[in-house]
Amino acid sequence: MSAVAAVLALALAIGAAVLLTELTMSPSWAELRKLAIYLALAGVASAGLGWVALRGADRMLGPGLRGRAFLSSVIAGAVALLNVIIVGQLMFVSTEHDLNLLLTLVIFSAVITAFFSFSVAATVAGRIENIAAAIRLLAHGAFATRLAPNGNDEVARLSEDVDLLAARLQAADDQRAALDRERRELTAAISHDLRTPLASLRAMTEALNDGIVDEPAEIRRYYATMRREIERLSGMIDDLFELSQLDAGALKLERLPICVQDIAAEVVDAMQAAARLAGVELILNVDSSPPEIEVDGGRIERAIGNLVRNALEHTPGGGRVLVSVAATNGNVDLRVADSGSGIAPSDLPHVWERFYRADTSRGRNGNGDGAGLGLAITRGIVEAHGGSVEAISGGGDGATFVLRLPLS
Incomplete structure (x- = not known):
C-alpha cells in the first residue's frame, strides 16, 4: 500500500466522520475543527502503530496468512478501543451527544480497519500475482526466471516451490540440449567412421568386378581386406x-560368481598374438587371490578387452602393457x-566419452582402427554393475585405466 493511498484513506475517514457529526449533532465550527484535528492525529498514530506492529510481527513471528488476517483484526479492534477510551476522557462534545459521538468514532475505526484489511490483502495479492507472472514465463520457456522469496508464510513457501520447479525445468532443458548436441555429434561421427570402410569395400568390389585385379x-589379398x-x-x-x-538402461546382466582375475587371464591370453605382432610385452599380475564377485562374465570380459586393446593401440613397439588385479577398499x-x-x-576428463580420440597428445601405433566407442562401452558396462572407472596419466609416462567393481 503506497503512502498516497494511505493519506487518501485517512482523509476519507476524517471527512466521513466530520460529515456524520455535522448531520447528527450540529456542533460548532470550532468543535468540528477540533474533532478533525483529533481524528487526523488519531488516524496517523493508529496507522503508524499498526504498520510498525505488522512489520514487527513479520520479523519476529513470521505469521502465515491466517496469522496476518488475525493480527490485522486485532490491530483494528485496538484502534477502535483506543479511540473510544480517549474520547471518553476528553468528552469535548456535549454529553447529550455522547452516543452519536461514539457512533462516529466506530465508523472512523471501521474505515481504518478496512484500510488495514485492504493493505494486507493487496500485499498478499501482489505476491501471488508475481508468482502467476513467473509461472507464465516458465510456460513460455523462460526457465531462468526466479522469484527470490522473502518471508516464511505460505506464499513464500509457494515461491520457493516455484523456484525449485524452475531450477528443475532449467536442468531438464540443459540436459535435453546436451542430448541433442550429443546426438548430432554421434550422427556425424558414425557417418565419418562408416564412410571409410564402405568406400574401401566399394573400391575393391569394383576392382574385382572390372577385372582390374x-x-x-x-x-586373395583383396578378399582378406x-x-x-x-x-x-x-x-x-x-x-x-x-x-x-546402455543409454536406455536396457542392458541385461547375467550375474554369476566369477573371479575377475580369471577373466583377465583369458583376455591377456587371447591378445598375446596381437601384442607380439605390435612388439609390445603384455603381462598379467594378480595380487594374492581376489574373491569371487557376482558379475556378467561376458560383459566384463568385453570391458577388460576394450581396455587392453586400447593400451596396445597406444603403446609403441618395445613398450609394455601391465594388467593387474587386486582387492582394495x-x-x-x-x-x-x-x-x-x-x-x-585436458584430455583426461573426456577419454571415456564416445568417439573421443586424444590424437594430438596420444599417438597410435598404427594398429588402431576402432570408432572411439570402446572406452565409452567399458564405462557403461562397469557402471551398470555399480562400479566406476578412472583414467590416470602423468602426461608423458604412459596411462593407467582403472576398472573398479564392488565386492558386494
Whole structure:
C-alpha cells in the first residue's frame, strides 16, 4: 500500500466522520475543527502503530496468512478501543451527544480497519500475482526466471516451490540440449567412421568386378581386406547397439560368481598374438587371490578387452602393457597400465566419452582402427554393475585405466 493511498484513506475517514457529526449533532465550527484535528492525529498514530506492529510481527513471528488476517483484526479492534477510551476522557462534545459521538468514532475505526484489511490483502495479492507472472514465463520457456522469496508464510513457501520447479525445468532443458548436441555429434561421427570402410569395400568390389585385379594372390589379398572391413563394420554396429542398450538402461546382466582375475587371464591370453605382432610385452599380475564377485562374465570380459586393446593401440613397439588385479577398499580393482606417450591433463576428463580420440597428445601405433566407442562401452558396462572407472596419466609416462567393481 503506497503512502498516497494511505493519506487518501485517512482523509476519507476524517471527512466521513466530520460529515456524520455535522448531520447528527450540529456542533460548532470550532468543535468540528477540533474533532478533525483529533481524528487526523488519531488516524496517523493508529496507522503508524499498526504498520510498525505488522512489520514487527513479520520479523519476529513470521505469521502465515491466517496469522496476518488475525493480527490485522486485532490491530483494528485496538484502534477502535483506543479511540473510544480517549474520547471518553476528553468528552469535548456535549454529553447529550455522547452516543452519536461514539457512533462516529466506530465508523472512523471501521474505515481504518478496512484500510488495514485492504493493505494486507493487496500485499498478499501482489505476491501471488508475481508468482502467476513467473509461472507464465516458465510456460513460455523462460526457465531462468526466479522469484527470490522473502518471508516464511505460505506464499513464500509457494515461491520457493516455484523456484525449485524452475531450477528443475532449467536442468531438464540443459540436459535435453546436451542430448541433442550429443546426438548430432554421434550422427556425424558414425557417418565419418562408416564412410571409410564402405568406400574401401566399394573400391575393391569394383576392382574385382572390372577385372582390374586378376592375379590370384592379389585377389586373395583383396578378399582378406574386404573381410576385415566387414568385420570392422560389424563390430561398429555391435558397439552402437550395445551403447543404445546402455543409454536406455536396457542392458541385461547375467550375474554369476566369477573371479575377475580369471577373466583377465583369458583376455591377456587371447591378445598375446596381437601384442607380439605390435612388439609390445603384455603381462598379467594378480595380487594374492581376489574373491569371487557376482558379475556378467561376458560383459566384463568385453570391458577388460576394450581396455587392453586400447593400451596396445597406444603403446609403441618395445613398450609394455601391465594388467593387474587386486582387492582394495571393498572393491576389485583391475588396472591396465601402458608405457605409451600418456594423456594430456585436458584430455583426461573426456577419454571415456564416445568417439573421443586424444590424437594430438596420444599417438597410435598404427594398429588402431576402432570408432572411439570402446572406452565409452567399458564405462557403461562397469557402471551398470555399480562400479566406476578412472583414467590416470602423468602426461608423458604412459596411462593407467582403472576398472573398479564392488565386492558386494
